[in-house]
Amino acid sequence: MDTDVIVVGAGATGLMVAAELALAGVRPVVLETLGARSTQSRALNLHPRTSEILQARGLLADLLEHQIVLGTPAHSFFGALPVPLDCHPWRTRHPYQIGVLQTRVEERLERRLAELGVTVSRGHEVTAVEQDPDGVTATVRTAGGERRLRARYLVGCDGGRSRVRKALAVDFPGTDGSRLFVAADVVLARPPERWHAELDPERRRHLRLLPGNSMAGVVPGPGGRLMFSLRALEDGVHRLSFSGPAVQRIPREEPVAEAEILEAIRTACGLDSELKEVRWASRFSDACRQVERYRHGRVLLAGDAAHIIVPLGGQGLNLGLQDAFNLGWKLAAEVSGWAPPSLLDTYHTERHPAAAVLLREARAQFSLLDGGPELTPLREVLIELLGLPETNRHLAGVVSGLGLRHPVPDGAHPLVGRRLPDLDLRTADGPLPVHRLLRGGRGVFLDLSGAPADEAVVGAWAHRVDIRAATAAEDIGARQVLVRPDGHVCWADDPEQLADALGRWFGAPR
Numbered sequence: 001m002d003t004d005v006i007v008v009g010a011g012a013t014g015l016m017v018a019a020e021l022a023l024a025g026v027r028p029v030v031l032e033t034l035g036a037r038s039t040q041s042r043a044l045n046l047h048p049r050t051s052e053i054l055q056a057r058g059l060l061a062d063l064l065e066h067q068i069v070l071g072t073p074a075h076s077f078f079g080a081l082p083v084p085l086d087c088h089p090w091r092t093r094h095p096y097q098i099g100v101l102q103t104r105v106e107e108r109l110e111r112r113l114a115e116l117g118v119t120v121s122r123g124h125e126v127t128a129v130e131q132d133p134d135g136v137t138a139t140v141r142t143a144g145g146e147r148r149l150r151a152r153y154l155v156g157c158d159g160g161r162s163r164v165r166k167a168l169a170v171d172f173p174g175t176d177g178s179r180l181f182v183a184a185d186v187v188l189a190r191p192p193e194r195w196h197a198e199l200d201p202e203r204r205r206h207l208r209l210l211p212g213n214s215m216a217g218v219v220p221g222p223g224g225r226l227m228f229s230l231r232a233l234e235d236g237v238h239r240l241s242f243s244g245p246a247v248q249r250i251p252r253e254e255p256v257a258e259a260e261i262l263e264a265i266r267t268a269c270g271l272d273s274e275l276k277e278v279r280w281a282s283r284f285s286d287a288c289r290q291v292e293r294y295r296h297g298r299v300l301l302a303g304d305a306a307h308i309i310v311p312l313g314g315q316g317l318n319l320g321l322q323d324a325f326n327l328g329w330k331l332a333a334e335v336s337g338w339a340p341p342s343l344l345d346t347y348h349t350e351r352h353p354a355a356a357v358l359l360r361e362a363r364a365q366f367s368l369l370d371g372g373p374e375l376t377p378l379r380e381v382l383i384e385l386l387g388l389p390e391t392n393r394h395l396a397g398v399v400s401g402l403g404l405r406h407p408v409p410d411g412a413h414p415l416v417g418r419r420l421p422d423l424d425l426r427t428a429d430g431p432l433p434v435h436r437l438l439r440g441g442r443g444v445f446l447d448l449s450g451a452p453a454d455e456a457v458v459g460a461w462a463h464r465v466d467i468r469a470a471t472a473a474e475d476i477g478a479r480q481v482l483v484r485p486d487g488h489v490c491w492a493d494d495p496e497q498l499a500d501a502l503g504r505w506f507g508a509p510r
Contacts, residue, residue, distance in 0.1 A: 020328020177285025
């Protein structure tokens with residue numbers, strides 16, 4: 001074997017998988033086709049659960065230094081209906097979306113890899129993947145010629161057109177794109193707030209001025225409606241997104257011309273000569289697809305290689321990072337030789353249904369955005385339903401990722417399968433938030449009874465599970481919990497089942 005794990009793709013998902021492996025003591029090889037990190041902004045936001053997992057590994061604070069304005073505050077919404085989704089009932093430190101460019105996330109993750117002694121091999125294109133019962137062989141094209149790398153496992157994180165997925169001949173079922181969009185990073189002659197002041201009354205009725213020099217709306221135009229938005233990024237750059245009848249007439253493969261962008265601005269705002277520079281532009285569709293299996297022998301798929309989603313609210317980036325957080329520690333356990341039987345298979349059984357739900361929700365939201373006046377009665381009904389606390393809480397949990405519960409046996413404790421809320425704890429050493437307990441990527445047995453932690457059973461797993469005693473200011477409905485390295489509770493308050501839970505998730509006792 002040349003290495004234990006090959007990670008194909010150095011986008012956010014691949015970097016997060018590699019960082020989780022390295023944190024657990026496994027040294028992956030990371031292969032990336034591009035010769036340098038992409039400077040395209042791409043996704044713009046972190047959802048609350050993603051913010052939590054980045055904070056759990058000590059990565060969020062640096063990203064907050066590059067925060068962009070999403071709103072005041074940056075609520076999540078369902079299909080742009082005028083009722084915000086309230087994440088506060090999910091007990092999180094991050095009840096709002098955080099505006100951070102995807103390129104900043106990738107930059108920070110690559111720095112984390114370097115801190116852990118791992119570098120990205122750029123200019124390395126994987127052209128073929130073969131596997132046998134003992135390992136995986138990747139054929140790699142480099143500037144110095146072709147080479148073959150062999151590993152025990154390979155993780156495909158190489159995007160929606162994944163070469164790894166195609167090498168496996170894996171189907172990618174789902175819905176074809178029915179509508180095309182254009183996204184571009186542009187430099188403008190004047191900020192959108194000055195544009196808005198010059199709009200005629202009809203356009204101003206359809207285009208809203210948003211916090212942070214941003215603007216969005218749906219404007220009637222020749223042949224149909226134009227969905228249009230401008231959002232401020234960094235250093236005077238704006239993200240321009242639009243979709244209308246003119247966009248649908250141009251093949252997806254054709255590059256976006258500056259004239260097309262100027263025409264969209266003219267149609268939406270009635271303004272000319274407002275564009276100074278186009279930094280980057282691309283077309284995308286509303287296609288949604290998902291592979292039927294995330295694991296294929298010794299090859300696993302994550303991020304866009306496993307699922308593509310309507311680009312609504314940056315869910316692709318967030319889903320990929322959450323895939324990686326779930327997979328990393330499990331694959332490291334398998335490579336290190338202590339994984340219980342079927343532990344690695346739980347990556348599929350947990351993450352596939354999680355993505356399937358979000359794909360469904362994204363399609364529903366897009367239907368509300370794209371539909372015309374004929375959907376007005378449906379929008380009115382949904383607005384009423386979002387005013388109900390339970391409905392609002394449910395959808396907030398789905399969109400944010402905070403409400404995810406992994407499949408659990410019937411009769412399991414209500415906390416099992418859910419993330420442990422990031423409580424403020426009081427310990428013998430002083431105050432401590434839950435996320436600090438997860439910094440090292442180990443399991444945690446947390447005793448909240450107020451007495452010293454009971455080590456009678458857990459002590460035999462102390463080489464993989466940290467044992468902590470604390471009290472909390474709020475009741476979580478359990479006195480003792482066992483928490484996985486990814487922050488999800490896998491046991492609570494059932495002494496007879498504790499040893500079984502430890503064995504199921506953390507292998508044999510010492």
